[in-house]
Amino acid sequence: MAKAEIMTVIENTPLTKDTYRLRLKSDQPVQVRCGQFLNLKIPGKALRRPISVTSWKDDEIELTYRVVGEGTRILTQCRDTLDVINECGNGFDLTKFDKEVLLIGGGIGTAPLIACAEEALRQGLQVKVVFGYQNRSQTLFQEFFREKGIHAEYVYDEDGENVVTRIRDLGLEKMDFLACGPVRMMQAVDGIMEGYGQFSLETRMGCGFGACMGCSVRLKDRMARICKEGPVFEKGEIVWQNLL
Ligand SMILES: Cc1cc2nc3c(=O)[nH]c(=O)nc-3n(C[C@H](O)[C@H](O)[C@H](O)COP(=O)(O)OP(=O)(O)OC[C@H]3O[C@@H](n4cnc5c(N)ncnc54)[C@H](O)[C@@H]3O)c2cc1C
Numbered sequence: 001m002a003k004a005e006i007m008t009v010i011e012n013t014p015l016t017k018d019t020y021r022l023r024l025k026s027d028q029p030v031q032v033r034c035g036q037f038l039n040l041k042i043p044g045k046a047l048r049r050p051i052s053v054t055s056w057k058d059d060e061i062e063l064t065y066r067v068v069g070e071g072t073r074i075l076t077q078c079r080d081t082l083d084v085i086n087e088c089g090n091g092f093d094l095t096k097f098d099k100e101v102l103l104i105g106g107g108i109g110t111a112p113l114i115a116c117a118e119e120a121l122r123q124g125l126q127v128k129v130v131f132g133y134q135n136r137s138q139t140l141f142q143e144f145f146r147e148k149g150i151h152a153e154y155v156y157d158e159d160g161e162n163v164v165t166r167i168r169d170l171g172l173e174k175m176d177f178l179a180c181g182p183v184r185m186m187q188a189v190d191g192i193m194e195g196y197g198q199f200s201l202e203t204r205m206g207c208g209f210g211a212c213m214g215c216s217v218r219l220k221d222r223m224a225r226i227c228k229e230g231p232v233f234e235k236g237e238i239v240w241q242n243l244l
């Protein structure tokens, strides 16, 4: 359940030109699921900024964020403590997977899939990965996959390729999958994948814990709050046009 706490910043360093690793320490063991997010209070900003969990261990949690506007720019200067709401959202459900899982990520949407890879390995699932970025300078997490001995496919828009073309080339359409990235990428992924899947959605948020309805989206058969019933929804539930 979402809970407020003050966390200590133990690292806030650049990974690429505009992407940062933020490591936070809690005063208690971190209990979070892959696909959940933290809602960060940014100094001088009224609305919190949601950032997904990249990984966690014991009392530490790691986030990866891209600087896109003023809030994330201010975040790069935070070196002391951060006021966070932890354990937000539903997270991915890996119990729905049997022997293997394909992780499909685009851009900064690859970050929460690192936590999924760790969880999948803990569950004994075989992990396949297709990650796409606009160009090589944005590449993230290659070292992680090398250390884990996982072969990860990386594709780049600058080569005229994307995750969908690579999935087709490799004949992976029948695999069960988890996906996170830009809406148009996920819509295209939904269009080609034939197996079971879960998508993590992004939107601008208000409260971040279900109170303001600011993140409501119309699914096929119901309304849902992305921050509370989401951000993860199953393939077949989402009406992509409502998110564009
Ligand atoms: C559940 C969830 C998990 C997220 N996880 C991550 C993560 O792990 N790493 C990460 O870098 N970002 C993540 N985001 C996006 C992140 O919250 C926004 O990039 C951030 O709030 C932007 O704040 P800002 O003040 O820097 O930008 P703003 O000044 O608020 O906006 C700058 C630009 O970014 C666009 N923008 C802002 N928020 C979003 C959004 N949520 N979706 C699409 N466009 C947006 C704005 O329209 C504008 O064009 C996540 C968002 C959600 C909802």
Ligand code: FES
Binding pocket: 205, 206, 207, 208, 209, 210, 211, 212, 213, 214, 215, 216, 225, 226, 227, 228
């Ligand atoms: S952001 Fe307030 S209900 Fe989701």
